[in-house]
Amino acid sequence: MNFQPTFAYAQQLDKADPLSGYRQRFYFPKHNGKNVLYFTGNSLGLQPHGVEKALRRELKQWREHGVEGHFRGEMPWMHYHKFLQPQSARLVGALESEVVVMNTLTTNLHLLMASFYRPTKQRYKIVMEAGAFPSDMYAMETQVRWHGFDPAEAVVEVSPRAGEETLRTEDILATIEQHGESVAVVMFSGVNYYTGQFFDLKKITEKAHSVGAYAGFDLAHAAGNLPLRLHDWGVDFACWCSYKYLNSSPGGPSGIFCP
Ligand SMILES: Cc1ncc(COP(=O)(O)O)c(C=O)c1O
Structure with missing residues (x-):
């Protein structure tokens, strides 16, 4: 069936969607007595009936x-x-022993960086996407300062090309390659919170490893949203929140992956 920009076509797609029944399991805020069209599950998921x-x-x-x-x-x-391990592992493509639910996302990011970011004079850089979520940028800056380095030098941001909105995978890989043995950690989001770009986690991880760096990901906008295979992709660490696509409520706990 070819795409048609019509309401009837959208309704037809909804009918054919095997997941459409899940809609009935959530409470929707009302506007003028009707359920709102809720497009902010990327910020806070709706409350499940259960x-x-x-x-x-x-x-x-x-x-x-x-x-x-x-x-x-x-x-x-x-x-x-332990009760939360099987479903968390399934969500991010991990072994049950590689995941745990604890704390909040930014706290976990700091804890993971405390383990994985051990900079030396030769290897001290963090490669990340320009336009990452602000608290992630602050967290990376804090980590760098904590170890006595200067964020202006130690944080390398990959930006879109002029006139483009999203990053090209080739540019991400080339930046990692270019900074080579000075890179300690490559820290990207899984899905950028603003552009919605889903990064190629496997390729980024492989490139990070090829220069001797760790690859870690903030999966706030990826966990529960897209299929992930962290274990197979060789990812070193990841964390995510559960209040967006996992509908756990504001302040709901975060998950980490650490093989
Ligand atoms: C990509 C990303 N990282 C980090 C955060 C902040 O996480 P928290 O305040 O739960 O630690 C958010 C929140 O929206 C986010 O979207």
């Missing part, structure tokens, strides 16, 4: 068991990270 029941179950667990709730009941809190 959330209230799940929260009530935990409140009951706390009410009835107090501290023993860590060890009793169907889902004792002590083991909560």
Whole structure:
């Protein structure tokens, strides 16, 4: 069926969409008594119908068991990270032992960088995309300063070519190649929050490794949105949030991948 820019065509596609039934599982804010067309799931996902029941179950667990709730009941809190491993692993294409849900995204980014970014005089640069999410830029700058380096020299940003909005993979790879052994970490988003560009994580990872650097990714806009195969792609570390495409609520916990 050829594309047609009509409402009827869009409705037809909706009907044929095997995932369309999932729409019924969420609450939509109303405008003039009607469900809004919600295009901001990239900022905060909608509330799933099942959330209230799940929260009530935990409140009951706390009410009835107090501290023993860590060890009793169907889902004792002590083991909560384990309950979330299978689905987290599936989302990002990882082994269950490679993922855990904890903290918030920026906290995890710092923790991961604390492990993976160990700059030396020879190898101290971080290659990232120009126009990354502001808190990611601040986090990288903080990391660089923490180790006594100057962000103006240590943070290398890859920009789109003049007149273009997105980055060319060849330019990303060429920048990594050009800075070679001075690169400590290549830190990109999976999907740029502003342009929606899905980066070639596999190629970026391979190139980072070829110069002896680590490759890490902020998957805030990729996890739950696109198919990922972090394990197969050889990615060194990644983190993501769960309040966008995973609908976990504002302040919901982050996930990390660390093989
Ligand atoms: C790409 C990206 N990185 C980081 C963040 C910030 O994450 P948090 O405030 O949950 O640490 C966001 C939030 O929208 C984001 O879109």
